[in-house]
Amino acid sequence: MKTPVQNQFAIDVSRIREEARKHITRGPVTPANTSDLDRLIDVLNQVVATEMVCYLRYTQNAIVAQGIDREQVAAMFREHADEELDHFRRVSDRINQLGGSPDMDPGSLVARSHTEYAAPADTDLQGMIRENFVAERIVIETYTEIVRWIGESDPTSRRLIEDVLAEEEEHADELNDLYQPTAADEA
Ligand SMILES: [Fe+2]
Numbered sequence: 001m002k003t004p005v006q007n008q009f010a011i012d013v014s015r016i017r018e019e020a021r022k023h024i025t026r027g028p029v030t031p032a033n034t035s036d037l038d039r040l041i042d043v044l045n046q047v048v049a050t051e052m053v054c055y056l057r058y059t060q061n062a063i064v065a066q067g068i069d070r071e072q073v074a075a076m077f078r079e080h081a082d083e084e085l086d087h088f089r090r091v092s093d094r095i096n097q098l099g100g101s102p103d104m105d106p107g108s109l110v111a112r113s114h115t116e117y118a119a120p121a122d123t124d125l126q127g128m129i130r131e132n133f134v135a136e137r138i139v140i141e142t143y144t145e146i147v148r149w150i151g152e153s154d155p156t157s158r159r160l161i162e163d164v165l166a167e168e169e170e171h172a173d174e175l176n177d178l179y180q181p182t183a184a185d186e187a
């Protein structure tokens with residue numbers, strides 16, 4: 001019986017061998033990566049900036065937090081800050097693998113970041129929880145869009161953003177447990 005066309009796996013090994021040798025300076029990037037590389041590196045540099053802004057916000061908040069639940073909340077902020085820094089490093093590494101340069105210029109961080117750096121004027125715990133919770137909700141939305149946009153073009157970059165996204169959802173969930181909604185919050 002004939003195999004349906006869509007189930008056939010066919011690759012041109014001699015072309016692949018030739019390309020692998022010819023374009024060796026492209027490192028791990030082969031023609032199988034069908035992403036718009038310049039655009040992908042740009043978008044990943046937005047993620048790098050976003051992660052750094054989130055790292056700084058959590059770290060600042062952990063240091064200045066005051067109040068009866070200070071210990072518990074500061075410990076959570078520190079843990080999230082560590083994970084944001086890990087995201088920052090992993091996405092920077094990926095940009096380097098793709099042949100780009102991770103943009104760590106502090107001068108353009110805020111412009112590239114999806115989230116804002118809103119350190120509350122006071123040391124109010126609920127205000128801090130709220131700002132970080134909003135930031136997590138922003139990155140959950142923008143990273144989900146990035147995952148969809150990458151699609152099948154670069155599975156490794158997509159999986160990286162998916163892994164980061166899963167951790168952002170955990171962060172949002174932990175903040176949700178400690179957030180006391182106010183009358184200003186919509187249902
Ligand atoms: Fe993150």
Ligand SMILES: [Fe+2]
Nearest residue numbers: 136167168171
């Ligand atoms: Fe996060």
